[in-house]
Amino acid sequence: MSARPAPDDRLSAYLDGELDAAERETVDGYLAESSEWRAERDEVAFARDALRGLPVHEARPGFWEKVLSPDLAKARSRRRSRLPRVATAATAAVAVAAVVIASLVIPSADRVTPRVPALSDSHAVRSSVSDEPVSQLATLSMITPFRK
Amino acid sequence: MRAPSPRALILLATVAALTAVATLVLAPEPAATSQTGPGVQLLDDARRAAEEQDFSGVLEVTWSDASGQHNSDVFVRSANGVLALGDRPSVIVEGARRFVQGPNGWLAVWSQETKPDVPPASDKWELSVHAGPTVAGRPTQELDATDRHHDKVRERLYVDESTSLLLRREQLDTRGRTVRAVGFTSIGEPSGALTGALPAQAPTAPARSASRQPQIRHGVAAPFRAPGATGDRFQLVGRYDEAHSTLHLFYSDGLYGVSVFEQKGDLDPTGLPAGAEPRTVAGRDVRQYQTPGGVVMVWQSDDVVYTTVSDAPVDQLDQVLADFGPSPSPNALDRVTNFVLGPFSW
Numbered sequence: 001m002s003a004r005p006a007p008d009d010r011l012s013a014y015l016d017g018e019l020d021a022a023e024r025e026t027v028d029g030y031l032a033e034s035s036e037w038r039a040e041r042d043e044v045a046f047a048r049d050a051l052r053g054l055p056v057h058e059a060r061p062g063f064w065e066k067v068l069s070p071d072l073a074k075a076r077s078r079r080r081s082r083l084p085r086v087a088t089a090a091t092a093a094v095a096v097a098a099v100v101i102a103s104l105v106i107p108s109a110d111r112v113t114p115r116v117p118a119l120s121d122s123h124a125v126r127s128s129v130s131d132e133p134v135s136q137l138a139t140l141s142m143i144t145p146f147r148k
Numbered sequence: 149m150r151a152p153s154p155r156a157l158i159l160l161a162t163v164a165a166l167t168a169v170a171t172l173v174l175a176p177e178p179a180a181t182s183q184t185g186p187g188v189q190l191l192d193d194a195r196r197a198a199e200e201q202d203f204s205g206v207l208e209v210t211w212s213d214a215s216g217q218h219n220s221d222v223f224v225r226s227a228n229g230v231l232a233l234g235d236r237p238s239v240i241v242e243g244a245r246r247f248v249q250g251p252n253g254w255l256a257v258w259s260q261e262t263k264p265d266v267p268p269a270s271d272k273w274e275l276s277v278h279a280g281p282t283v284a285g286r287p288t289q290e291l292d293a294t295d296r297h298h299d300k301v302r303e304r305l306y307v308d309e310s311t312s313l314l315l316r317r318e319q320l321d322t323r324g325r326t327v328r329a330v331g332f333t334s335i336g337e338p339s340g341a342l343t344g345a346l347p348a349q350a351p352t353a354p355a356r357s358a359s360r361q362p363q364i365r366h367g368v369a370a371p372f373r374a375p376g377a378t379g380d381r382f383q384l385v386g387r388y389d390e391a392h393s394t395l396h397l398f399y400s401d402g403l404y405g406v407s408v409f410e411q412k413g414d415l416d417p418t419g420l421p422a423g424a425e426p427r428t429v430a431g432r433d434v435r436q437y438q439t440p441g442g443v444v445m446v447w448q449s450d451d452v453v454y455t456t457v458s459d460a461p462v463d464q465l466d467q468v469l470a471d472f473g474p475s476p477s478p479n480a481l482d483r484v485t486n487f488v489l490g491p492f493s494w
Contacts, residue, residue, distance in 0.1 A: 126407060134224055137239050
């Protein structure tokens, strides 16, 4: 009686129906006698079905050119992006963090409404010191819509 | 004799530099300038006469805004060196002191003795003096101030021949139309013979008052700006701290005064008086008011809100505004922001 080998590539060919009659009979024997062979068969069958269930997409234009011409693809890549992607991402992250910190730390500017009538009075008072006082101060004693 | 060591030279240079900086920073208000010529002399006499002469009268103020022409009368009385304006005096002048009636009593709004501190008006304006018309029944000398650039009379002043009191002044626009005027319609002795509505008692300075005086400011730090000259030869003659963290710069060309008020922050226009005329001056949005006292402009540049008040013609103010534009170089925060955001072109 010959020793039973460990599960091998014949399982994949077995599942694909690529073995001849003698090999298929041998594998059937192993599967009938060995739980190890049966477990391996089930795993290979699961992986094969999973791969075959994935959707199929067309490669983007130029993909195969790059694959087939690695040197050309590298040269193009260098021209298009001087910064490594990791460095770009890191810089962007720093910028975002800076903006967030700045918005939290730097106080927003105060809202200012000049008290225009009072400032006009201050001007008139200061002007009256250097200029003729009657004409400069006359408006301070007037009630006008502007000074209400 | 041994040559000074490098360390001694550095020390000497440092002391010299600090002395120069201290001289600039601690210097009092700009020194007085000599004033010459008949026009300048007439202006100077009119300034003094208002406080030295005894008189009483009615002053009429006329001004125009978008809604038309307006006028208002003001009673004026001066006796014993005290000048009062208003029928129930609301403004008192006694020497350098200025008092204004506030809601809760008199406010002392100025008390600093100030030397003649404005440049001669003749440096900028062509001043001509000749016999003028009769104003409020009194013969006058007329002083015309002509813009040398455009050969246009922009201000006419009528000075009492005998007392040197300024009886009337008119401001003209570039077409020669009067846009603002202040002048006596009647004037006489302080007894009030011509104006029976005047109070019989001579005005006196208030015995009690609360202080609301600005403080002289010796230095100006960013973001505020205080150029030594602005517009068409307006010279900086005073810097003051006013209420509400407001910097007050006062400029003069000898004939007109310009106040530039600076407040840090963003302009909130919701509380501004109604009646502003929107304008665009030097690329900035400006709210402009025509008031009895002159023109007021409010605008923002960088992080500063500016308010300009002046009795000067509006075209003169436009030139002042252009000098308070955006900062020529970015500040530290701007540089950091540009550094961080620059690569992303935000």
